[in-house]
Amino acid sequence: MKYFKTGGFHRKLQLASLWIVVPLLAVAIFLHAYLIGPLQRSYQELNNRQVEGIVSNINQQFSQLEVTLSVWGQSFQRRYQEDLLETTNYQTLIQLSEELFYLTNSSNYVNRIGIYSLGEAPFGIESGGTYELTLEQTKTAFERYRIDNGRQYQWKIIEEEDELIFVQNIDSQGEDQPKIFLVATIDEQSLLKYFYDTQIENGLAAISFNHESFRFIGDQNLANVIQPLSEEHQGTWVESINGNDYSMIAVNSTRLNQIWTFYTVVPLALITEPVTHLARVLIVVSILFIACVAVMSLFLAKKQYQPFEKTMDQLFGNTQWKKENDLEFLVDRWQQLSREKGLLQNQAERFQDSLKRQVIQHLMEGYYGYLSEEESQQLLQQKNWRLGDQGYRLFYFQLNDLLSNQANSQDETHILFALENIIADVTAMFFPESTIVSSNEGRILVFVVNQEQQLTDYFTMVTKQINLIVCRYVTIVSSQQETEIRKLPEVAQRLKKQIHLQQLIPENQVLQGENMRPLPKYSLSQENLILTALKSGYHEELQRSVQRFLEQVVAENNQQAAVIYVVNRL
Structure with missing residues (x-):
C-alpha cells in the first residue's frame, strides 16, 4: 500500500516499461532502417544489372539476326534476278527450303522464316516446303508485309495474331513495289520466358513495342501497372500497388524504326519477408506491453489524481471543468486570463497616454495658470511625466507643397492620419517621453522631454519618412530647451508664429532661431x-x-x- 500512496510503484513500473520497450523498438527501427532498406537497394541494384545484361544479350542476338537476314536477302537478290514462281526449278525450291531451315535454327527466338512471292502465282516457301496462297491470303500478306519506313526491311507488329515479324524486301525486280518478301516470325513466348526466368516468383516481365503493343508473362494482375507507362519511365523506381512495394525496371532498346522497352516488376516483400516479419513481431510485442503498462498506469494515476480533482472542484465547481479535459481547461483559463490581462494593459496604456496628453494640453491652454512652477512640476509627475532637470522642447510641423514628381491624389484625412503616425513613431524612437499636443490641417504640435539626442538625425529621419509616404515637403520649427512649465503657453504661441519665417521655396525646412529679419522694402x-x-x-x-x-x-x-x-x- 505504501507504493500506491506515494506513487513509487507507479514510477518503477514506468521505468521498467521503458527499459523493456525502448530496446525492442530500437531493434525494430534498426531492422527497418539498416537492414531492410539496404537489402532492398542491394537487390534492386543486382536485379538492374541482371536485366540490363539480359537486354544487352537480346539486343546482340537480334542485331545478329538482322545482319544475317540482310546478308542472306542480298545474296538471294544476286542469285535470282527473275520473279520467284511456284514453277521455279524444283531443286532451287528445295535448296531455298534448306537454307530457310538453317536460318530458322540460327536464333533462339525465331519461330519460322519464309519467303512469300506475291506475284502472278502467289505462294510461300518455308523450311517445310511450299504452298499456294489464295487471293484473300495474298491481299492480307500485302497489307502485313508492306514496308513503310523508306528502307528495305522493317520490324512490324501483327496485332491480329500477336506476332512480331521482321520483313525484308528481296525482290530484285521491284524495289519500289516489291512482290517478294523474306519474313522472320519471332517466338515471343520464348523471348518472354528467357526474360522472365531471371525473376523471382509473383513478379511480371513485359515487353512493349513503341509503348503501344505489350506482351506479358507472370502475374497478370500487375499488367495494369505497366500499360499506362510511357517512354519517360526509364531506369529503376519503386511503385506501391495495393499496399505492397514493387521494384520496377524499364530499359529501352532501339530496333530500326521501333523502340522496345523491357519491363520487370518484382515484389520487394519477398526479398525482406523474414526480417520484416521479425520487425513486426517486435513492434507488436512492444505495443502490447505498452498497452498493459498504460492500463496499469491509468489505474494508479486515478489514485494519484484524486487530490488534484478535489482542488479543481474547489476552484471551479464540480460541474464546470469535468465537461472538458482538465489540462486543456486549465490552459484555456490561463490563456483567457492572459488575454484579459493584455487587454487591460493596453487600455491602461492608452488611458495613461490620454491623461499625459490631456495635462499638457491644459497647461498649454492656461487652465493651470494659477499653479506655481513647483506645483506644475508635481502635477506632471502625478500624470507619469518624468521631466526632472532635463527640460522640454516643442516641435511644430507644417505640411507644404507636393513633391515635384507627385500628383495630388491623396485624401486630406488620410494625409493627416499618416502624418500623425509618422511623427509619433519617429519621435518615440528619439524621445521616450513625448506626445502630440494638437493636430489640424497639416499642422502638428509635439511636446517632448529633452534628451541628449542629435536633433539633426531626428529632423532628417522624420522629413525623409514624410516625403516618402505623404509626398509633401515639410517645415519644422523647434523651440529652445525650456525648463519652466509655466512658460509652456508662451513657448507654444511663439513657436506657431515662427512658422512664418519659412521661405517660400519647394524644399524641406528646419527653423531653430527666433530672430526676425529686417522688414522688407516696400516698393x-x-x-x-x-x-x-x-x-x-x-x-x-x-x-x-x-x-x-x-x-x-x-x-x-x-x-x-x-x-x-x-x-x-x-
Missing part, C-alpha cells in the same frame, strides 16, 4: 502703378502690376512673414 513705385490701374479700371494692367509687385517682394526676401507683411500693407 512705392509699384504701388502707384497699381493705384493708377485701379482708378482707370484697366483690369489687365492691374493684374500685371500686382504680379510684378509680388515677384519683386519675393525676389528681395522670400520669407513667408515678409510676403504677409507687404501684402497686408498693400
